[in-house]
Amino acid sequence: MREVPDFPEPGIQFKDLTPVLANAVGLATVTNALAEVAEGADLVAGIDARGFLLSAAVATRLGTGVLAIRKGGKLPPPVHSETYDLEYGSATLEIPADGVELAGRSIFVIDDVLATGGTLAATLSLLDRSDVTVTGVGVVLELGALNGRSRVQSVPVTSLYVV
Incomplete structure (x- = not known):
């Protein structure tokens, strides 16, 4: 992992997992741990x-499908959307409102980094409207000092690495 200072804006210390994911052993290790x-x-x-990268690898390992939680404006209507605040702005997440039968399914959510918890909280809110059971959340890296876990207490959270 590498740390990129002042990205995407001054004061943010971006944690880049690209080197881990570009390494075959690193990718396999992360995939296997999240799949477990x-x-x-x-x-x-x-x-x-x-x-997306992590969930596709884990879904393939488990023999399941994958659901992309998209940034706003990337899916054709109709969509369910959730707008939330980031540490450096705001964003919107979307999932299809039709075309994918979600009701009654159990879903495990994956992201790369848990920071303030805003993205995961918005994701859980979005999925809650689809009548699914979220079985847990898995992240590669948790920035413990930002206490994002406190915003997603409704589901178990697994972090592979906490800084």
Whole structure:
């Protein structure tokens, strides 16, 4: 992992997992660890964008499908959407409102980093409207000092690495 100072704006210390994901052993290690905690879910959801990579790898390992939690404006209507605050602005997440049968399914959510918890809280709110059971959340890296876990207490959270 590398740390990029002042990205995407001054004062933010961006944690870049690209070197881990570009390494075959690193990717396999992360995939296997997340798949272990996601076991039993009907579907794996990945949050735009790095969560897509991880969720697809985990879903393939588990033999499930994958649901992309997209940034706003990337899906055709109709969509369910949730707008939330970031530490450096605001964003919107979306999922299809039709075309994918979600009701009654169990879903495990994957993202790369848990920081303030805003993205995960918005994802859980979004999925809650789809009548699914979220079995848990898995992240590669948790920034413990930002206490994001406190915003997603309704589900078990597994962090592979906490700084």
